[in-house]
Amino acid sequence: MKAMGKVIGISGSPNRNGSNERAIKYALRVIKEKGFDTEKIFLSGLDIRPCVACKRCKKAKKCIIDDDFNQIIPLLTSADGIIISSPVYMGSISGQLKCLLDRTIFLRRKGFMLKNKIGGAIAIGGSRNGGQEFTIQNIHTWMHIHGIIVVGDDNHFGGIVMAPFEKDEIGIKTVEATAEKLCQVIALMKG
Numbered sequence: 001m002k003a004m005g006k007v008i009g010i011s012g013s014p015n016r017n018g019s020n021e022r023a024i025k026y027a028l029r030v031i032k033e034k035g036f037d038t039e040k041i042f043l044s045g046l047d048i049r050p051c052v053a054c055k056r057c058k059k060a061k062k063c064i065i066d067d068d069f070n071q072i073i074p075l076l077t078s079a080d081g082i083i084i085s086s087p088v089y090m091g092s093i094s095g096q097l098k099c100l101l102d103r104t105i106f107l108r109r110k111g112f113m114l115k116n117k118i119g120g121a122i123a124i125g126g127s128r129n130g131g132q133e134f135t136i137q138n139i140h141t142w143m144h145i146h147g148i149i150v151v152g153d154d155n156h157f158g159g160i161v162m163a164p165f166e167k168d169e170i171g172i173k174t175v176e177a178t179a180e181k182l183c184q185v186i187a188l189m190k191g
């Protein structure tokens with residue numbers, strides 16, 4: 001049977017198999033059950049350095065920084081939906097995720113290659129009210145700058161979790177609802 005579409009899950013945590021990666025795996029399981037193909041981008045295993053504002057990507061066919069960014073471009077551009085989970089670091093997204101999000105200016109300069117994809121966000125903090133909402137807002141802001149269509153969890157802003165992921169029963173529900181909403185909107189868009 002043909003897949004309903006494709007969703008990429010991104011974890012912005014440097015921790016291999018930490019709460020963010022487990023939350024993305026959980027969200028992608030929900031999405032897969034709805035009939036979508038899924039793929040993961042885990043920043044714990046990738047070397048993605050900061051944008052150096054060289055502006056060479058206005059003309060060049062790829063980013064001139066020689067790291068793992070260029071290899072994930074096809075994954076990002078082939079997706080119908082993108083769900084991103086970030087750890088809350090000092091009330092905001094992780095530096096690792098910020099590096100990736102900044103580097104995607106390349107895709108904007110190549111004709112808004114992420115436009116009209118559907119996007120959802122998850123934020124995981126060590127505290128109950130440690131800055132998850134602001135962290136989600138950071139991710140949503142990046143999505144708006146690309147023309148990505150932003151969804152929440154049909155209640156508030158997305159997945160809001162206190163680590164460890166499996167212990168936060170309410171947080172898990174917000175992740176699940178965000179994943180479901182993403183699927184619903186992709187299906188609506190595809191008619």
Ligand SMILES: Cc1cc2nc3c(=O)[nH]c(=O)nc-3n(C[C@H](O)[C@H](O)[C@H](O)COP(=O)(O)O)c2cc1C
Binds near residue numbers: 014019
């Ligand atoms: C540098 C740093 C800053 C942090 N700042 C916050 C914070 O502001 N608020 C919060 O709730 N948790 C904070 N934490 C805890 C992390 O958000 C939490 O450990 C992480 O989301 C767990 O996810 P992981 O297992 O995928 O690493 C911080 C952790 C680190 C390492």
